[in-house]
Amino acid sequence: KTRTAAEDHFLLQVPDDVAALLRESPGSMGVSFDDEQGVEGVRQATFRIGERTLPAKLIRSPTVIETHKSLDGKTFYKTGMVGQVLVVAHDEKDLPAGAESADGVTPPAARIRRRKWRKRAARNAKEVEQIELELEALLRGGPLKPEYDLVDEYKEVEIDDDGEEASVKDERSRSEIEATQKLTLRLGRATSSTSNGAESRAEAEPSEEGEEDDSKSIGHTSEALTSESEAESQNAVVQSDDGEGQGEAAGGARLPHSAMHDEESALLTELRAATAKRDGIQVEMSRLQPSAVTNRLMRERMQAKRSQLEQQLGHVEGELHTLNARLADLRSGVP
Known part of the structure; x- marks a missing residue:
């Protein structure tokens, strides 16, 4: 019987000094997971590179990433889905506290869950219709014509017994x-x-x-x-x-x-x-x-x-x- 090989895909997030060691000798890396799962399915792990061991934690990713392989660089085959991140730190206190990462992989995915599911302001149907009409006017060519409002200003003055204007404080000239x-x-x-x-x-x-x-x-x-x-x-x-x-x-x-x-x-x-x-x-x-x-x-x-x-x-x-x-x-x- 032929046994199908299974692959586990996850992202690895390590400090900068550990990343330099991984580039030099990637085969010296090893990960061992604890048997007991933490709160909300969070798994604790131990990351090993050479003779050094560092604490690690497996958390969920807010986005889903597909992985592909290719034999000739032209045809690609989907091999799996990445939905977890293994975070490695020098100290266990530096590991994230939550069960899910706050950021995605790419810069546009920073704080993606907070931005995507944020509380949005209610939309006014009449305001939306007015904006659509103004956009149509702009697409026809040229800005909108300005509108003017005529405003009449009045000043109330006090007249004394002699018929002269009393002193009134007014900021206008x-x-x-x-x-x-x-x-x-x-x-x-x-x-x-x-x-x-x-x-x-x-x-x-x-x-x-x-x-x-x-x-x-x-x-x-x-x-x-x-x-x-x-x-x-x-x-x-x-x-x-x-x-x-x-x-x-x-x-x-x-x-x-x-x-x-x-x-x-x-x-x-x-x-x-x-x-x-x-x-x-x-x-x-x-x-x-x-x-x-x-x-x-x-x-x-x-x-x-x-x-x-x-x-x-x-x-x-x-x-x-x-x-x-x-x-x-x-x-x-x-x-």
Whole structure:
């Protein structure tokens, strides 16, 4: 009967000085395993090279390695699987404490079990879809178009009894504050004007019905520029002698000046928000253009997204048309 020879394959990890001796005389090496197995199947061993004996320990490898043999250097035959490592040290205290090695054989396999089975963050489906769309836009050629947000800055100042501006701590420079106030006036967000470099604020309060006959309202003047036509509106002077709160503007409008500006300011704010929303939708629609390398699934997803954006764009266009009509009626004095 022919007896098949059995081969045991394991990796040998030795100190540097022992490795130099092994290269000189590999036949002088010997390993003897203890009969008793340790905790979790760990086997203690004794490594012998020449007349020296060193403690050793057989532990598991976190990866599986195949071994092959060849007779002509062209055809290779698989001879076994390596799944254990024999670690040799000068002192028994230097041997690993666990039953499995922390590192694999190659550098990419360092700490492989800790890295592969680490706790991963949860993925957001919407964020993944957005990243896919941005990647498609980049593959079509060119970076994404930048997006801008318009931010209005305001500064609140305290006015003393003499009408002068009180000392207010502000980190911004005076030029930035004046530019912010000019922007505020241009957008029609305040009923204030500058005179001789000093900021003053006037409040126009229409008198209410039911006040006493001897009460008189104080006339105030306000000035603002519109954001679209950039034309200066006429100063409205509100005067009341009988306490009924009826005002007459210099341009012939019957609406109180402060109320008109409040309504115009609200309309301009809604117009800016709707315009920014429309521009954002158009930019997003421009990104959803399939290229030659786009697969069928991605094309369907991009088409569905474009359909939703087209519906949103239609609603925003209708809202802009309505707001522009209301603003035109307000400026023309139509009630």
